[in-house]
Amino acid sequence: MQRLAVLVFVTFIGIAGCGRPMHAESAMPNGGHDTSHLAKCSVAASRDQPLVTEWPASYKARLEALLQGGAVAVEYSGCDLKIIDRCRLSGSYAWKKTTLSTDTTDIQDEDDLYAKLPLGAAALSGQLKTSGSLHVQTTVSGQLQLVGKAADDATSGAECSRATHLVTALSIGAFKLVAGGAAKVSGGAEYGGMSGMSAGGSSAQTRSVLRAAGDAVSCERATKDEPSPECRSPIQIFLTPIRRSVPLNILSPLPDERG
């Protein structure tokens, strides 16, 4: 009988030792942590000056449209950046031509891919394996700069209560993501000289344009009055925090934000 009791005890200890360690929090869903909002963030190369080239085309188009109607406000807290469409503000964006600048990022392996294009890395991984390399080229011909609106007198209405930053500038130009080949081909032409898949000189590898906006060659035709019509894609936005006398968290939500 005594031996049976020992066996039962050992069995109980064995069973009780299984499974996940017990913690006070673990009995609650998700350990008691509130993950009802902002459950995760994306890694990005720049948070204060996000590259717009990673945005979906529809979102970029909306930004471009809003820029025509006055200063653009965004909600930028935590991870996400959201354009506040209904926050209509005075001010306008004035074109300022800058020296043409071209930046090429070469991606040779998956380490590069995840470091330099984290948002699209998973989708581009297969393409990188197939083509051997990826190249991102951005050409900037100038900026749209906000004039006539200061960040601290911007947002008194309910429509703007969620706004945290103003778009104070937007760099304008062309963007191209190319698979295969090298940044320079043997004929000396760079991507800026490419039109679609063709280029001067020769290259042993096949290149294909995966994504593009604007035409880099046309960027040279920007004037001091306006950007070139073929080179006016948003590349990067510059944000300035809105300074408020009333803390954001005590402002009332908009009617459609309740419950």
Place this chain on the structure above:
Amino acid sequence: MRASLRLVAASALLASVTGCGASAMPPSYAQNPLAPAGPLAAQAKALPEIKRRTLDGATFDTAAERVRGKKVTVVKFFAKYCEPCKRSLPWFQQFAKEHPEVAVLGIAEDERESDVRDVATTFGLTFPIVHDTGNALSGRFRVTDMPITFVADKSGRIRWVGGPDQTEGDLEAAVSASSSSH
């Protein structure tokens, strides 16, 4: 009857000694390409080696930490702009404090080192922190979402990847399972 009882007891005793093996390991964040394919060591991928200067001027070296006898290595990515990351930092700091036998490293993805120092001060972080300039380490760890935590065993194999929904209990369980698995 007696033979059956002995068999049951022996099985239970074995389970208690081994910690029930892989059953204690919480599920990994499958979206990360370095997440283990299964519970076996052979299904685990190698932890990218890190040898970097930390905020306090020391050098953190994952290989050296294992040589020093650390049974498990925990690497956590976070950033000042990442609110869910910051919500997890208090319990992660507590975990680091309570587990000196574990090599703990924080990797901050902020652009400015001043932001990393702000977070460390605000949350009283005492574990080593590396500022990942240029996102080089996040690239090597295939990080696209944060917060994310990697747990590697003594042989340097990644046994668990905790994604945005990770909890303190998950981390404790993963470390416990990883330390007994090798």
